[in-house]
Amino acid sequence: MVRDTFARPLGSLRISVTDRCNLRCRYCMPEEHYVWLPKASILTFEEIARLARVFVSLGVTKLRLTGGEPLLRHDLPTLVSLLSALDVGDLAMTTNGLLLEKQAEALHGAGLQRVTVSLDTLRAERMRELARSDRHADVLAGIAAARAAGFAPIKLNTVVIRGVNDDELSDLIEFARVEGAEVRFIEYMDVGGATGWSAEQVVSQREMLERLAERYGPIAPVSSADDPSAPAERFRLPDGTTFGIIASTTAPFCRSCDRSRLTADGTWFLCLYAEQGIDLREPLRSGASDEDLARLITAAWTARTDRGAEERLSVAQRGALYKIDALRADPRREMHTRGG
Numbered sequence: 001m002v003r004d005t006f007a008r009p010l011g012s013l014r015i016s017v018t019d020r021c022n023l024r025c026r027y028c029m030p031e032e033h034y035v036w037l038p039k040a041s042i043l044t045f046e047e048i049a050r051l052a053r054v055f056v057s058l059g060v061t062k063l064r065l066t067g068g069e070p071l072l073r074h075d076l077p078t079l080v081s082l083l084s085a086l087d088v089g090d091l092a093m094t095t096n097g098l099l100l101e102k103q104a105e106a107l108h109g110a111g112l113q114r115v116t117v118s119l120d121t122l123r124a125e126r127m128r129e130l131a132r133s134d135r136h137a138d139v140l141a142g143i144a145a146a147r148a149a150g151f152a153p154i155k156l157n158t159v160v161i162r163g164v165n166d167d168e169l170s171d172l173i174e175f176a177r178v179e180g181a182e183v184r185f186i187e188y189m190d191v192g193g194a195t196g197w198s199a200e201q202v203v204s205q206r207e208m209l210e211r212l213a214e215r216y217g218p219i220a221p222v223s224s225a226d227d228p229s230a231p232a233e234r235f236r237l238p239d240g241t242t243f244g245i246i247a248s249t250t251a252p253f254c255r256s257c258d259r260s261r262l263t264a265d266g267t268w269f270l271c272l273y274a275e276q277g278i279d280l281r282e283p284l285r286s287g288a289s290d291e292d293l294a295r296l297i298t299a300a301w302t303a304r305t306d307r308g309a310e311e312r313l314s315v316a317q318r319g320a321l322y323k324i325d326a327l328r329a330d331p332r333r334e335m336h337t338r339g340g
């Protein structure tokens, strides 16, 4: 197993298959115009699978497909089949659900094990404002189709923003319970792309728990001993319903972070907040062997010192991580490019 300077293993790889998205969520893609990765730079499925194989050979046990919106990539089940053949412990995908209804069965059949669907609101009119989309019904249909296809349990990700959707915490818990899903509330993060971020809009884990305890009664933490690197802390309501909170803004968990991110153009980031990534596409396309790639990856990970979210905690006058000009100068700084 390859470990970094804080003894964190190279355990989990998030693979962005496209930087395109069919939503414009205000916490991720609030602008009118974006600079996209050049088409010729986008890795083919075979190139992604080859890199994934090298990562798995170095100890990665969890692969997650992300985007942008991964289902915008044509014929994604073919990539899932290639990755499934690597026999990795966990093969998952995060999607906004818009295109899931039609593809859920094929993805499950191809070997995808788990699905996380972003669901920030249960109100169609609110989604229009929050994500500039009137396709709320498609997201709900996608969740239902995923369940029917055999994905269980489905996770629902909700980015909680004060004054936007923070009045829906218990509604989302109830919805998840009925759907046989588990909701995970994510604190609004000041990552690249969140150009409208401000500390006032963050609803902390502590505040969420206080509000939910007022409604439901005492809330108990659920042990994470079986997956200590999981970003969500899980909790149990008195009636047994479980939910998670990802407190990446107010209580970051960098010390157990085993995650890295591969962009659709083959740039490998060791942290969501990393300024620079490592170009794996160039060696991949210029004849590097698997051993060469493994050496490159091992050297970078063993030197890793990143703990971006923890470092952000000490920033006085915290605001958006990047201004729009800096994002346009390098689209890999965008969360939608490096896979959230």
Ligand code: SF4
Pocket (backbone or CB within 6 Å): 252, 253, 254, 255, 257, 258, 259, 270, 271, 272, 273, 306, 307, 308, 309, 310
């Ligand atoms: S900020 Fe970086 S090191 Fe910290 S949890 Fe996120 S990806 Fe991992």
